[in-house]
Amino acid sequence: MQKLRSIPLIDAQSINSTEEARVRLTSAYDDLCAAMHEAASEAVSVTSRPPRQPHQKQWWTPDCTAARNRCRLFFHIWKESGRPSQGIAYETYRDARKNYRRVCRTSTNAKIRKSHQLLNDLYSARNPRKFWSMVRRMKSRKQSSDDAMDVTRLSNHFTQKFAAAPLQTDFLKQTDDEVRRKYDSLQDVRMNTTISEAHMKRLMSKLRLGCASGVDGITAENLHYAKETSLPLHLCRLMSACLHFGCIPDVFSLGLLVPILKKPHLDPGLPSNYRPITISSITSKLIELYICEKADQNFDSAQFGFVPHRGTTTAIRLAHDVSQYCVARGSAVYLCSLDDEGAVGAIPFCVLFMKAAESLPDCCWRVMFT
Numbered sequence: 140m141q142k143l144r145s146i147p148l149i150d151a152q153s154i155n156s157t158e159e160a161r162v163r164l165t166s167a168y169d170d171l172c173a174a175m176h177e178a179a180s181e182a183v184s185v186t187s188r189p190p191r192q193p194h195q196k197q198w199w200t201p202d203c204t205a206a207r208n209r210c211r212l213f214f215h216i217w218k219e220s221g222r223p224s225q226g227i228a229y230e231t232y233r234d235a236r237k238n239y240r241r242v243c244r245t246s247t248n249a250k251i252r253k254s255h256q257l258l259n260d261l262y263s264a265r266n267p268r269k270f271w272s273m274v275r276r277m278k279s280r281k282q283s284s285d286d287a288m289d290v291t292r293l294s295n296h297f298t299q300k301f302a303a304a305p306l307q308t309d310f311l312k313q314t315d316d317e318v319r320r321k322y323d324s325l326q327d328v329r330m331n332t333t334i335s336e337a338h339m340k341r342l343m344s345k346l347r348l349g350c351a352s353g354v355d356g357i358t359a360e361n362l363h364y365a366k367e368t369s370l371p372l373h374l375c376r377l378m379s380a381c382l383h384f385g386c387i388p389d390v391f392s393l394g395l396l397v398p399i400l401k402k403p404h405l406d407p408g409l410p411s412n413y414r415p416i417t418i419s420s421i422t423s424k425l426i427e428l429y430i431c432e433k434a435d436q437n438f439d440s441a442q443f444g445f446v447p448h449r450g451t452t453t454a455i456r457l458a459h460d461v462s463q464y465c466v467a468r469g470s471a472v473y474l475c476s477l478d479d480e481g482a483v484g485a486i487p488f489c490v491l492f493m494k495a496a497e498s499l500p501d502c503c504w505r506v507m508f509t
Contacts, residue, residue, distance in 0.1 A: 149380050151379065151380045154380070156208065168388040176356065198243075199246065202246065203242055209452065213235040236414060280299040293410050312491060324506045327503055329383055330385075330502040343366055346421065353394065354394070359421050362425075382427060393419075398415055399416055401413065
């Protein structure tokens with residue numbers, strides 16, 4: 140891109156203070172965003188295509204979700220086993236894939252039959268009053284639930300929910316003081332941490348395509364298709380300056396909050412029935428990927444949450460297989476389940492940062508705290 144060549148590279152040695160670094164980083168990133176938007180608009184004008192409409196699967200059911208997750212689980216097992224063409228890993232993945240397709244076909248046919256069977260019965264029974272009443276109800280269900288919730292009311296609910304709660308115990312107050320003292324001791328320290336251009340290209344290759352853009356309007360495709368330009372060099376200089384001074388561009392600390400209804404049958408008029416999803420800047424995820432690489436990720440073998448290629452489906456399948464193994468051999472099975480709702484969101488930030496300090500380098504920890 141021609142405009143990228145006119146943007147000067149960030150030189151950390153020419154910056155004297157943290158505040159100056161924040162201003163310079165914000166200005167440099169704004170210039171990069173403007174250049175990427177200009178290049179994207181030129182590419183769209185040359186090869187204009189109609190926007191792709193999202194495909195809504197109205198027939199999707201919880202059984203489809205379970206079958207899909209099970210298919211993904213055995214796919215990862217088959218992939219990590221070297222993609223064999225025979226054996227237990229291959230046969231298990233093949234059966235899971237066939238079951239996933241069968242469940243999808245069954246759900247599709249059931250959706251088609253269900254949407255018309257009741258209407259056909261009412262029409263055949265010569266009951267026009269109930270027939271048209273049901274037609275009106277079906278039309279009302281198709282209306283969007285966005286108008287049922289006031290935006291101001293929803294924003295006030297999330298503001299109160301995520302407001303920093305006062306620290307009630309002496310332990311939390313002491314932990315918060317220790318975290319702040321650690322940050323104050325690192326605030327004016329200049330750390331010689333650099334990210335190479337080749338490393339930046341590897342980080343850009345890890346970005347997931349097809350995701351929504353943040354406040355800056357930059358998508359993963361903008362970065363993916365610009366890897367062979369001078370953009371990786373600009374980004375590696377920018378990220379290195381962030382780690383060197385412990386500050387980030389202003390847009391990295393902003394996010395778009397999107398409310399998602401937790402379950403389809405819940406009342407869309409209650410703010411507590413929505414789950415907030417924050418969409419941050421795609422470029423800020425490059426720093427997150429770098430921090431994840433530097434973190435000491437020693438997961439317990441029994442941990443399934445927040446672990447790659449694991450999740451609730453894996454834990455459920457493991458519990459099911461163990462119970463089936465014991466029952467088949469005449470052994471008793473005792474299962475205890477504890478649902479600690481909202482446990483992760485209730486942990487104070489000071490505790491999270493204190494635990495993160497044990498596994499992160501100081502340069503990465505300081506950027507996270509900022």
